[in-house]
Amino acid sequence: MELDRNNFEQYLKAFQSGALSESEMLAFCDFLENHPDLIELPTLKKDSFRLSADFKKNLKKTAFIHQENETDWFIRNIENELNHEEKNTLAAYISLNNSAKETHDLFLLTKLSPDAEISYPNKSELKKPLSMLVFKTWQKIAAVFLAIFASGILFFNLDDKMPETATLSPKESEAREKIETASENIAPLKFLSETSPLPKLTKSTNETQDKKRTIATTAICAETKNLLPYNYQTKFPDLEAQIIILPPSNQFVSISKPEQAEMQSLGKWLYSKGKSLLSKEKTKEIIPDIIHDAELLFAQQLEEKVGIKAQLNTCNSSIQIAGMQFTRIKNNCN
C-alpha cells in the first residue's frame, strides 16, 4: 500500500502501536517531513525512535527508493545484495509504481543464463597428456639421475666427444676441436728433424683398447731405448696425450688417441732418428726438470703452431689445455 495523504493516519496508528517495520517507520517519517502541513509531531523525527544496529548499518542503502536511485536498487536486487528488509521495501515500491515495475522487469532480463547447448567439442584433447602424468617427487629425482647416468654411459662410449664443451667459451670450444685433430697437427711440428717426414697419425675411428695401447707404448720404449713416453690422461679414457722425451735434447711429440699400428710406425721412425742423437750424447737419468722442460716446450709449441693455449701446473704435474686437464700419470718405460 502506497503511503499518501489519504492513508497516512493508518500508518500513524500502526506506528504508534509498533506495527510498522523499520523501513516503514523511516518511510513514514520521510513522508511527514515532505508533508509538514499534515501533522506537527516532533516525536516522529527519524532520530526519535530506536533503530537496530543492523538497520543503522544499512540505513544509507535502505533509506528510500525513489526514481533517482531505483536503478541502483534494481541492480542490487539482481546481484542479490539486498537483505530481507530491503527486498520488502523494493517489493512495496514496485507494487505501487507501474513504471518502476516495468523497469525492474527489464533489469531482470539482464540476468544471463549459460547456454547449455554450447559445449566444448573435443574434450578428449584436454585430458592430461601422458607425458605429464603425475609422478611423485622421488620418482622424478630417480628419473633425473637415471637420465644423467645413461647420458654419461653414452658419452664415455663416444670416442670423439668431449662433453665439457658446454662449459667453455666459444674460443675454448674451438680450441677443443683443434685438440681433436691435434694428433695430425702436433706430431710433425718439431721432432728431431723437421726435414724428415713423420708418419701422419690419423684420427681413430675404432675404439681404442687400453691394453693394446700399453703394449704399443712399451714396444716403443723397447725399440727406442731411452725414449721416455709420458702419458697424460684426461678424465675421458679415450682421450690421451703423450709426450715422448728424447734425452738430452728434450724433444717431444704429442699423440692423441694412439692406435697400435700408428704407434709402432712412429716408434720405428723415432728409433731411426733418435739413434744417431743418442749415440752422440747419452743421458741415463731423466730428472724432473727435463720432464718439466718438455712439457713447457710442448705448451709453447702448442700455442705457436696450433694456436691452443696450454698452461702447466707443476703442483699436480698436469697441463691445462683448452680448459681440459691432462694429468701426467706414468712413465710406461719404468
Added chain:
Amino acid sequence: MDEWSDALYRFALKSLKDMDQAQDIVQDSFEKLWKKHEQIDNTKVKSYLFTIAYHAMVDYWRKQKAGVDIETVTNEVRYEQNYYSGLKPILDKALDRLSEIQRTVLLLRDYEGYSYEEIGEICNLNDSQVKVYIFRARLSVKNFIGNFNLVV
C-alpha cells in the same frame, strides 16, 4: 573437467564470437594448467583456467584491434544465425555492444556465479571496479532490451 571445459568454452565463445579462437583458447588454457598443475591449489583450478583464458582473450582483442579480421566477422554472423532465437539474439547483441571488460565481468558473474572478489582476481580489478562494470553492463543491456517492445 568436462564441466570446466564447457564453461570455459562458453565464456570464450561469448566473448570472442569466434569458435576456432574460443577452442584454441580452451586448449591453451588446459595445456598451461597441466604444465603447472602442481603449483596450483585444487580449489583454484577453475579460477586459474578462467584467468588464463581471459588473458589470452585480452591478447586476442589487442591483435584484433591492430587489424580487421574478416574471418572473425564471418564467424560472428554464422554463430548468431546458428545458435539463437527469441530473446537470446537480443541479449547477444546487447552483449556485443558492451565493452570487453563489461562483457567479461557480466559473463563471469552470471554464467559462473563468481563473486566480485573472484572476478577481480581473474580480471585484475578491485571489487569496486567490478561492481561498477557490472552496474554499467546491466544498465546498458537493460536499455538495449528496452528498445525491443516485443521482448518487454
